[in-house]
Amino acid sequence: MNKVLMQGNKIIGEAAIRAGCRFYAGYPITPQNEIPEYMAERLREVEGGVFIQSESEVAAIHMVIGASAAGARSMTSSSSPGISLKQEGISSLAACELPAVIVNMMRGGPGLGNISPSQGDYFQATRGGGHGDYRIIVLGPDSAQELADLTMDAFDLADRYRTPVMILADGMMGQMMEPVIFKTPKPRAYPESFIMKGAGAGKSKIIRGLILDPLDMEEHNWTLDRKYQVIARKETRHELFKADDAELILVAYGTGARIAKGAIKRLREQGLRAGLFRPITLWPFPTNELRDLAKKIENFLVFEMSTGQMVEDVRLAIQGRARIGFHGRPGGVVPTPVELTNVVMRKYDRKEGIIDHY
Amino acid sequence: MMKKVFGRPQSMKKNIFHYCAGCGHSIAHRLIAEVIDELDIRGITIGVPPAGCAVLAYNYFDIDMIEAQHGRGPATATGIKRILPDRVVFSYQGDGDLAAIGIAESFHAANRGENITVVFMNNAVYGMTGGQMAPTSIMGQKTTTSPAGRNNVLDGYPIQVSEIFSLLPGTAYIERCTVNSPASILKTRKAIRKAFQYQIDGLGFSLIEILSPCPTNWKMTPIESCRWIDEVMSKSFPLGVIKDLPAAAKGEQKKGGPRHDG
Amino acid sequence: MMVKTIFSGFGGQGVLMMGYSLAHGAMSAGYHVTFLPAYGAEVRGGTANCTVAVSDDEIASPIASEPNNIVVLNTPSLYAFQNRVAPGGALFLNSSIIAVESSRHDVRIFKIPSSEMAEKLGNPRTANTVMMGAFLKITGLVPPDIYLSSMATVMGSKKKSVIEINRKAFAAGHEFLKIAE
Ligand SMILES: Cc1ncc(C[n+]2csc(CCOP(=O)(O)OP(=O)(O)O)c2C)c(N)n1
Ligand code: SF4
Ligand SMILES: [Mg+2]
Numbered sequence: 001m002n003k004v005l006m007q008g009n010k011i012i013g014e015a016a017i018r019a020g021c022r023f024y025a026g027y028p029i030t031p032q033n034e035i036p037e038y039m040a041e042r043l044r045e046v047e048g049g050v051f052i053q054s055e056s057e058v059a060a061i062h063m064v065i066g067a068s069a070a071g072a073r074s075m076t077s078s079s080s081p082g083i084s085l086k087q088e089g090i091s092s093l094a095a096c097e098l099p100a101v102i103v104n105m106m107r108g109g110p111g112l113g114n115i116s117p118s119q120g121d122y123f124q125a126t127r128g129g130g131h132g133d134y135r136i137i138v139l140g141p142d143s144a145q146e147l148a149d150l151t152m153d154a155f156d157l158a159d160r161y162r163t164p165v166m167i168l169a170d171g172m173m174g175q176m177m178e179p180v181i182f183k184t185p186k187p188r189a190y191p192e193s194f195i196m197k198g199a200g201a202g203k204s205k206i207i208r209g210l211i212l213d214p215l216d217m218e219e220h221n222w223t224l225d226r227k228y229q230v231i232a233r234k235e236t237r238h239e240l241f242k243a244d245d246a247e248l249i250l251v252a253y254g255t256g257a258r259i260a261k262g263a264i265k266r267l268r269e270q271g272l273r274a275g276l277f278r279p280i281t282l283w284p285f286p287t288n289e290l291r292d293l294a295k296k297i298e299n300f301l302v303f304e305m306s307t308g309q310m311v312e313d314v315r316l317a318i319q320g321r322a323r324i325g326f327h328g329r330p331g332g333v334v335p336t337p338v339e340l341t342n343v344v345m346r347k348y349d350r351k352e353g354i355i356d357h358y
Numbered sequence: 359m360m361k362k363v364f365g366r367p368q369s370m371k372k373n374i375f376h377y378c379a380g381c382g383h384s385i386a387h388r389l390i391a392e393v394i395d396e397l398d399i400r401g402i403t404i405g406v407p408p409a410g411c412a413v414l415a416y417n418y419f420d421i422d423m424i425e426a427q428h429g430r431g432p433a434t435a436t437g438i439k440r441i442l443p444d445r446v447v448f449s450y451q452g453d454g455d456l457a458a459i460g461i462a463e464s465f466h467a468a469n470r471g472e473n474i475t476v477v478f479m480n481n482a483v484y485g486m487t488g489g490q491m492a493p494t495s496i497m498g499q500k501t502t503t504s505p506a507g508r509n510n511v512l513d514g515y516p517i518q519v520s521e522i523f524s525l526l527p528g529t530a531y532i533e534r535c536t537v538n539s540p541a542s543i544l545k546t547r548k549a550i551r552k553a554f555q556y557q558i559d560g561l562g563f564s565l566i567e568i569l570s571p572c573p574t575n576w577k578m579t580p581i582e583s584c585r586w587i588d589e590v591m592s593k594s595f596p597l598g599v600i601k602d603l604p605a606a607a608k609g610e611q612k613k614g615g616p617r618h619d620g
Numbered sequence: 621m622m623v624k625t626i627f628s629g630f631g632g633q634g635v636l637m638m639g640y641s642l643a644h645g646a647m648s649a650g651y652h653v654t655f656l657p658a659y660g661a662e663v664r665g666g667t668a669n670c671t672v673a674v675s676d677d678e679i680a681s682p683i684a685s686e687p688n689n690i691v692v693l694n695t696p697s698l699y700a701f702q703n704r705v706a707p708g709g710a711l712f713l714n715s716s717i718i719a720v721e722s723s724r725h726d727v728r729i730f731k732i733p734s735s736e737m738a739e740k741l742g743n744p745r746t747a748n749t750v751m752m753g754a755f756l757k758i759t760g761l762v763p764p765d766i767y768l769s770s771m772a773t774v775m776g777s778k779k780k781s782v783i784e785i786n787r788k789a790f791a792a793g794h795e796f797l798k799i800a801e
Contacts, residue, residue, distance in 0.1 A: 005644050005655070023441060031659055050440040054433070055466040062430035062463065066406075066437025069424050070445075074437070088427050096424070115659075176682055177640065177655035179647045196422050196438070198402040198445050206416045207424040262681025336685030 003181050008147050009174040012103055012167065013038030015151035016075050017046060019185045021101070023067035023074040025052040025060040027082060030115040031171035032105035035077040048072075057082040061089025061102070068098040069207055071195035073155050073188065077103035079171070080121050081112060083129070090164050091130030094224070095209030099158035099165075099190070101151070102136075106170040108332030116332025117172035117255055122309035125168045126283040133221050135228045137165040137235065138282040140253040144178030146280070152185050159190045161231055168282060170305070172255045172334060232284035239278040240293075242268065246275030248348055249293060251314050252303040253279050255334065260303050262337025267344055274344060282310070290317040299354045301325040301347065303340060305333070325354040367391035369400045371420045380580025382570025383412050385537040386479060386546070390448070391419060393551045397558070403446040404438055406431045410452035411485040429460020432467035435474045446557055448475040454484045457493035457517045464519075468563050471528030475553045476565045478519060481572035482591060489575030493517045496594040501575070516594050520567045524601035530562035532601040536569040536592065538584035561604050569595055621676050623761060624684035626701050628669035629693025629714070634748035637774070638691065639670035641752070645762040645770035646674040654682035667696060674761055689759060691751055693734075695720060712755050714747060730754060730797060737792050746789035753793025764794065 006014065013035050016024070024039040036053065043049030050067065054060040060076045067074040078086060083104045093100050106121045108114040125138045137157050139150040147169065154165040196205055211217040239257075242264055243249060252260040257278040267274040277293060277300075279286050294300070300322055302311040307330045315324055327343045329335045347355050366372065369391040375384040394400050400421055407415035409428035416423035426434040431449030439447040456464045456478050467474065483501055484490040491501040491508060494516050498507040508516075524532045531553055535546035546568060553564035569591055571583035578586060625642070629635045636657050643655035657670040671687070673679045686706040692698045693714045705711055707726040716735035734750035741750075749771070756767055768790060772783050 003647065005640075005647050005653070023437065025437070048441075052436065052440065052470075055462050058430065059433040059463050059466065062426065062433035063437035063440075065426075065430075066424070066434035066439075067441045068437070069434075070404075070438040070441035072441045089430070092427055171659065172656065172682075175657055175659045177643060177657075178682075179653060196404060196424055197442060198404055199420070199422050200401040204420045205422045208416065210413060210425055258681050259683065262683070262685075265680050334683060336683050337681045338685035 003179045005177050005179050006144065007034060007175060007177045008144055008169070009034035009105070010038045011144055011147045011180055012077070012151050013042060015148040015182060016101065016155070017042045018182055019073065019152040019155040020188050021073045021075050021155065022046065022048050023050045023064065023072040024076065025054045025063040025067075026076050026078060027054050027057045027060055029079045029082045031107060031117075031174050032077050032079050032103065034174070035103060035105075039075075057085035058088060061086040062092075064100050065089055065092055065096070065098060068093070068100050069096075069196045071190075071197065073099075075101040075103070077105070079105045079107045079115075080109045080118075083121060083124070087124075087130035090136065091128070091132050091134065092209055093164040094128070094130075094134035094136060095132065096207050097162040097224075098207070099155075099162050101154045101158055101165050101167065103167045104169070105174040106168065108330070114332045115171060117170035117305065117334050118330065118332050119170060119254065119256060119305040120309070120330060121168065122282065122304070122306060125166055126285065126313070134224055135283055136163060137161070137231060137284075138168050139165065140168050140280060140282045141173060142254050142257045142278065144176065144180040147173065148180050148182055150280075152183065156186060157235065159188065161227060162194065163227070163231075168254070170255050235281060236284045236286045236289070237280035238286040238289050239276075239280060241276035241278065243275035243277065243293070245273050246297060247273045248299040248301065248344065248354070249275050249277050249297050250301050250303055250344070251277045251279075251290070251310070253282060253310065256303050256305055259335060259337050259340055263340035263344060266337060266341040270345070272344070272348070279310070285313045285317065287313070287317040290314065291319070291321070294318045294321040298322045299325075299348065301327065301344060301354060303327045306330045323354040325356050367395045369394040369403075369420050371418055373417050375418060376414065377411065378572075378574045380571055380573040380583055381411070382481060382537045382568060382572070383479060385543060386477060386568055386570065387412075387415065387418050389537075389543070389547045389550055390450075390477065392547060393554055394421065396551065397554055399446050399554070399558070402444065403448070404442070406435045406438070406447070406449040408449070408451045408455040409486070410455050410479075412450055412452065412479065413486065415450055429455050429458070430463050431455065431460065432472070432474070432476060433463040436467050436470070436472050439472060439474050443473070446475075446554060448477060448554070450477045451479065452485065453478070453480045453482065453492045453494040453519075457519050461493075465523070465526075468523045468565065469526045469528045471530070471562045473557055473560055473562055475557050476563075477550065478565055478567040479570045480519070480567055480595065481570040481575075482516075483572055483575045485572050485575055489572075494519070494595070496591060518595065520565065520595075520600045523565055528563055529565065529601060530603045531556050531564040532567070533599045534567040534569070534595060534597050536587050536597060538569070538571060538587045556604060567595070569597070622673065622679070623675070623689070623759065624671060624673045624687045625689040625691060626669060626671050626684055626687045626704070627691045628667065628697035628701055631666050631668045633668070633693045634745065635668040635693060636670050638748050638752055639672045641767065641771045641774045642674075642762065643672050644774050645767040646672075648770050649762050649766050651676060652679050654679050656682045667700075669697065669701075689755070691755055693717065693747065693751065698722060710758060712751060712758075714751060716747070730758060732793060732796060734793065737796065738789055741785060741788055741792060743785045743789070746786050749786045749789035750793035750796075753790040753795075754797045755793075757794045757797045764790070
């Protein structure tokens with residue numbers, strides 16, 4: 001298949017269409033407007049495609065609920081403030097065990113914030129985001145190729161586990177162009193029995209999250225939890241970059257990981273053996289894999305475009321087995337690899353290790 | 359053999375309603391189920407119950423149903439209908455659900471002319487949460503959150519959903535009914551049937567507003583409640599067909615014949 | 621090899637087109653590439669810029685801490701980016717518009733009166749392509765024929781005559797620096 005040069009937002013759209021997404025609803029917000037625009041165009045071309053520009057993000061996610069229940073591979077996308085509005089529906093999707101893909105092209109926050117790339121929504125995404133006891137699968141692509149691959153995977157994961165899946169990227173990932181090859185998607189394997197089509201001649205079906213009896217609700221909670229544990233066991237993904245001989249490991253995801261990779265090249269030119277641990281699934285977080293790494297490496301430095309959110313998962317994983325430093329640039333600031341290189345040099349002492357013990 | 363004149367509609371489950379005595383919800387449920395039977399659409403109908411007293415509607419309807427969060431029914435119904443255009447899709451909403459928290463979803467579904475039906479249960483209060491003021495509470499109406507009576511300075515005015523929605527070009531058929539007497543119940547049944555038929559015929563968005571007694575929160579007996587609808591509530595919310603675009607178009611064709619516009 | 625270039629100018633000068641077509645050309649020539657446009661509020665008020673990275677290895681960061689080249693079409697862009705260029709790097713100026721001198725003495729500076737040249741060719745909007753001719757002449761990042769076919773591709777549905785005048789503009793830029801050197 002051909003390599004094409006495409007913008008991140010459009011890559012997501014194209015990958016979704018190829019994966020069989022036939023329903024999209026969304027509300028404009030920068031920096032992800034190219035997704036609804038692309039979907040508006042492409043869903044006209046494919047058979048059975050439905051595009052709706054909804055009146056709000058709230059409406060969009062509830063349209064997705066309906067379309068998903070009716071059997072369509074469905075997607076919505078937004079950026080931070082709009083994702084806050086979608087949480088009600090995401091919670092419903094989790095409760096009703098309906099598949100859907102939600103894209104968050106993060107921007108600076110809280111509040112209206114700004115439209116620059118940021119990673120401030122990590123907590124919201126990885127802790128479920130809305131009310132109630134649930135998790136969603138969160139994928140953190142760091143390249144155009146991963147935007148394509150993970151978007152396709154997101155639909156498969158959503159179906160397999162009947163759960164919402166979020167692509168968590170940021171304005172830079174959305175705007176950047178890189179060459180990409182679209183893989184051939186797997187055919188959809190989603191049992192007809194889950195689809196609501198009208199009862200026909202048979203028994204009627206109910207899709208609901210309301211379970212008034214606390215004992216029944218508890219059972220539903222544990223059922224969901226068991227599912228989440230299976231996901232955590234089977235679906236965790238991460239990447240190691242120049243970690244084999246590393247004496248210091250940077251931990252970063254998405255755009256942050258790209259900057260970190262740039263910094264690592266520079267650090268190695270200066271003789272510092274730095275490597276990268278990059279979670280690809282942000283939930284489930286690759287806890288065990290990171291813990292294993294901490295058995296042989298003593299120094300970790302977490303880099304995020306936030307004031308420090310993923311760093312808490314890193315601490316939970318490493319459990320005091322190693323020193324953990326932190327560097328954060330919130331607010332939509334995208335630091336250069338040189339800055340991060342300097343930070344590492346400053347915080348890392350060959351004898352003492354990481355100095356700012358976070 | 360005896361002829362059966364009254365029985366449980368096939369589209370209803372054998373469950374006993376949890377609604378209060380004299381509540382309009384149970385009547386409306388039954389009417390919808392009868393219409394579904396009559397049109398023989400049980401197998402292709404999908405209902406979207408709301409958050410509100412009717413949240414458990416799926417315990418009574420024997421059709422496919424998917425719950426919606428408070429106010430979002432028309433959005434969820436939109437998603438279903440767009441994917442399955444040949445199904446009959448209706449959302450069932452209270453006045454808080456439709457005219458307060460879900461006004462945007464409802465208004466825009468109507469404005470898009472979604473080919474769905476909304477059954478709008480206007481009981482002038484938030485029934486489920488204990489009788490708070492609703493967007494449709496009438497002027498002076500005492501509720502738990504308008505203890506001195508609805509006051510336009512503090513609370514604004516009752517929203518006339520049907521009249522407002524009728525201004526949207528996307529809406530095909532809107533009628534305001536009630537269920538406080540045998541005659542009004544039969545009228546409501548006819549309206550619901552027409553709305554579903556219009557949907558089947560692909561004519562667009564229809565809304566049946568039902569002035570519905572809530573004796574519990576109105577602090578009245580069922581009979582007083584029925585009377586209150588006639589004597590008070592329907593003065594703020596006049597009954598009748600508010601818009602019937604297909605019928606108007608037909609009438610025009612019949613009346614006018616070929617037009618000579620000068 | 622890793623070469624990062626920042627293109628910058630007024631909105632409407634075709635700055636993003638320069639970056640996009642270079643990235644496409646470099647991809648066609650077999651390189652790894654990234655193209656990163658500045659977007660949103662950053663480009664309100666009329667400036668536009670983008671960063672292109674070209675490498676024979678995987679590209680770690682699409683952001684340029686110290687670009688090897690900058691191509692600037694207006695004066696504010698010169699001020700904004702001249703200090704970022706790596707020592708020994710190259711600065712390409714549209715000298716029809718930029719009257720001031722760069723403050724850098726440790727970089728190679730190429731002045732191309734691209735607006736005037738484009739005007740002479742009959743289409744002032746091809747000033748960006750004139751710059752690309754000069755830029756590729758010096759950097760040799762992408763062979764001209766590959767670049768030109770990429771340029772036609774990314775211009776997409778544009779008319780043949782538009783492509784043709786851009787080819788001429790490219791040739792003019794390419795020739796110009798040979799004469800000047
Ligand atoms: C987001 C949200 N806010 C509040 C509620 C609580 N709630 C449930 S039903 C309801 C009001 C229902 O009133 P109405 O729509 O008029 O229906 P009725 O019970 O009167 O039939 C409220 C406020 C909720 N479920 N969800
Ligand atoms: S509270 Fe009112 S609306 Fe709710 S069930 Fe009772 S009578 Fe009906
Ligand atoms: Mg009510």
